Amino acid sequence: MTHPLEPRLAAYIAGRMPQAADVAVRGLERISGGASRETYRFILHWTEHGQDRQRRLILRRDPPASLIDTERRVEFEAYRAFHGTAVPVPEMLWLEEGPGPLDHPFFIAEELTGFQAAPQALFALGDAALAKVAEAKWTILGRIATADPARLAAILPTPAPDACWRRELEHWAGLIDRDAAHPQPIAQAAIRWLRANPPPPAQRVGIVHGDYRTGNFLYDAQGGVHGVLDWEMAHIGDPLEDLGWSLQPVWSFGRTGPGGPLAGGLCPPAQAVAIWERASGLTADPAALHWWTLFNCVKGQGIWLGSAAAFASGGNTAPIMVYPAWWLINAQDRAILQVMGKL
Amino acid sequence: MTPAVPTVLAQLAAQLLAHAAPDVPPGERANQLGLTAALMGILAETWDRQAHILVEENAALSALLGAPPAAPTDLRLTALGAENDRLRAALIVAHEAAEAAGDTARQAAIWAELAATTERRRLSTAPI
Numbered sequence: 001m002t003h004p005l006e007p008r009l010a011a012y013i014a015g016r017m018p019q020a021a022d023v024a025v026r027g028l029e030r031i032s033g034g035a036s037r038e039t040y041r042f043i044l045h046w047t048e049h050g051q052d053r054q055r056r057l058i059l060r061r062d063p064p065a066s067l068i069d070t071e072r073r074v075e076f077e078a079y080r081a082f083h084g085t086a087v088p089v090p091e092m093l094w095l096e097e098g099p100g101p102l103d104h105p106f107f108i109a110e111e112l113t114g115f116q117a118a119p120q121a122l123f124a125l126g127d128a129a130l131a132k133v134a135e136a137k138w139t140i141l142g143r144i145a146t147a148d149p150a151r152l153a154a155i156l157p158t159p160a161p162d163a164c165w166r167r168e169l170e171h172w173a174g175l176i177d178r179d180a181a182h183p184q185p186i187a188q189a190a191i192r193w194l195r196a197n198p199p200p201p202a203q204r205v206g207i208v209h210g211d212y213r214t215g216n217f218l219y220d221a222q223g224g225v226h227g228v229l230d231w232e233m234a235h236i237g238d239p240l241e242d243l244g245w246s247l248q249p250v251w252s253f254g255r256t257g258p259g260g261p262l263a264g265g266l267c268p269p270a271q272a273v274a275i276w277e278r279a280s281g282l283t284a285d286p287a288a289l290h291w292w293t294l295f296n297c298v299k300g301q302g303i304w305l306g307s308a309a310a311f312a313s314g315g316n317t318a319p320i321m322v323y324p325a326w327w328l329i330n331a332q333d334r335a336i337l338q339v340m341g342k343l
Numbered sequence: 344m345t346p347a348v349p350t351v352l353a354q355l356a357a358q359l360l361a362h363a364a365p366d367v368p369p370g371e372r373a374n375q376l377g378l379t380a381a382l383m384g385i386l387a388e389t390w391d392r393q394a395h396i397l398v399e400e401n402a403a404l405s406a407l408l409g410a411p412p413a414a415p416t417d418l419r420l421t422a423l424g425a426e427n428d429r430l431r432a433a434l435i436v437a438h439e440a441a442e443a444a445g446d447t448a449r450q451a452a453i454w455a456e457l458a459a460t461t462e463r464r465r466l467s468t469a470p471i
Contacts, residue, residue: 003368029368032377181345182424183431186457189438254470261471308345317354319378325345326385331469334461338471342454343461 003028005102006042009059012101013044013108016094020046020053028059032320037072037232038063038104041111056113058090061106063316073097073155076107078234081151081207087143088218088227112227115218119253122219123265132223134266135275137214140228141246142279145239147207156236161201164238169194169295172302179302179309186333187301190294190340199291202238203282210234212242213251214264243276243284244292249335250300250328261338290339297336304328344389348420352386355379388466396463397423404430407456408437 006025014023028042037060045054062072076095083091091110099105116122122133149158159167173191176184210233218227245251247269252261263272273284308325310316337343361367362375398415401423405412408430415423434453441449 030371030374032374182428183435185431185435185438185453186461188435189457192439192442249471252470254468305345311346311354312350317357319355319358319375319382322346322351322354323378323381326382327466327469329345330461330464330466331471333457334465334469334471337454337458337461343458 005040005059008102009042010044012096013094014046017046020048022047037061037075037106056111057093058109058111059102059106060109061102062104063318072105072107072232074152074234075232077152077155078207078209078231079109082144082147082228085143085147087140087147088225089229089231090227112218115220115226117215117218117229119215119265122214123253123255125221125223129221129223130266133219133225134264134272136219136223136225137217137264137266138246138272138275139279140217140225141209141212141242142276142282144209144212144228144242145206145276145280145282146204149206149236152207152234152236156234158205158236161203161205161238164202164205164241165194165199165291165295168237168241168299172295172299175302175306176298179305181305181308181312184301184305184333186336187298190298190336193340194291194295194298197291199238199240199288200285202240204239205236206239208235208237208239208241210242210245212246214253214266215251238292239280239282240284240288240292241296243273244289244294245296245299247272247289247293248296248300249338250297250331294336294339297332297339300335301329301332304332344385344393348386351382355382384468385466388468393420394418394423397427400460400463401426401430403456403459404434407452408433 006028009028010023010025013025014020017023022045024045026043026045028040030038030040032039040059040061042057042059043054044057045052047053060072060075073095076092079089079092082089090112093108093110095107096102097105123130125133169191176187176191209228209231211230212228216228216230217225218229219225247263249261251264253265255262255265257268259268261269263269266272273289276282277284304325307321308329311321311325334343358375359379362372397420398418401415402412404427415426417423434456438450438453441453
């Protein structure tokens with residue numbers, strides 16, 4: 001059975017590959033991980049210089065309403081900024097911002113095959129592989145932290161070092177005020193604390209991935225990391241923000257060590273910080289990192305509440321919009337309490 | 344629970360019907376069924392306890408806010424939830440006032456109730 005998007009997608013790609021003939025899209029199917037974009041994999045077939053060719057590709061299309069509202073150009077350009085560097089990402093091919101070809105904006109990228117992203121399968125690997133994943137994960141994050149933000153400065157605002165925290169906090173506090181269907185006494189208390197106790201200015205202003213967590217990178221069974229995904233919340237800011245997101249407790253996926261939740265379900269937080277500091281050459285001031293970790297708990301709550309709001313409004317009634325809200329809103333409150341020392 | 348359970352169930356029913364069609368790609372169907380199963384698991388855990396949680400929580404919040412104890416007369420989840428919203432909004436105001444006044448004992452009592460709230464609502468599958 002041909003997916004109804006296949007011929008439309010083939011026609012679009014044919015228009016961008018003038019050297020190709022007999023362009024066809026086959027095997028299009030939606031895959032998981034599409035809460036903020038609908039994500040499909042497919043195989044592109046074409047003929048070039050008399051030879052049959054094929055390539056596995058990914059289509060990321062905007063849904064009617066998203067778990068997070070982001071510009072697909074930002075995501076597309078963030079991937080492009082790192083392609084070919086020591087931060088592994090798939091190659092971006094085409095960006096379409098108009099609704100004509102496939103009803104909603106989208107981009108097309110290479111599919112990195114042979115790897116997994118699912119956290120539960122990751123945790124089934126042995127300790128040695130998990131240690132390698134941890135080393136790779138925070139080493140790559142250190143590289144992102146020290147990348148030249150000029151790569152994205154043309155499309156993203158660059159805040160002053162002392163303005164990073166306020167811009168992010170007010171953005172997410174505003175979304176919570178907009179989207180929360182019920183009063184949020186824990187998130188509101190955290191927001192008051194964050195406003196009253198700001199972190200020091202960023203030691204450098206750099207590229208922030210915005211969603212760097214276990215589940216958003218591709219790994220192999222030996223512990224290698226081969227692709228960093230989901231750049232839709234990328235922005236320029238304090239690199240400690242990304243480190244704090246990677247440490248926020250819900251991303252432990254319930255895995256704990258002797259000192260509490262494991263960072264990303266992989267290793268003690270202190271070890272993750274040490275890897276990041278070694279790779280980036282930056283310092284994670286404990287008080288500043290605490291601020292950014294708590295901020296990221298608030299940000300997480302903003303995302304889950306926004307997901308529920310998008311569903312309730314009828315803008316996107318896919319089950320993926322419900323699951324994070326039902327599963328994580330209370331857990332995120334507990335994470336806030338834990339980071340604030342109230343649990 | 345947010346989004347509200349009846350709305351979610353209606354959408355799940357529609358999605359299940361759509362994905363029961365024979366021409367749905369297997370991977371897409373598997374994703375949909377997996378998510379639906381996960382949501383049903385959460386519902387199974389919360390179904391019996393939800394009214395009790397709200398009654399208990401509303402009583403605790405009323406006591407903390409100094410309101411006279413009163414047994415709820417309407418036990419529908421929507422009514423209990425509306426009262427819970429009213430009390431949690433009042434708690435935010437009370438918490439801010441305690442912070443402004445430097446009333447650490449009052450703040451500690453509020454934090455204790457907030458922690459208890461998350462314990463009541465905790466899911467067995469929650470990451471924390």
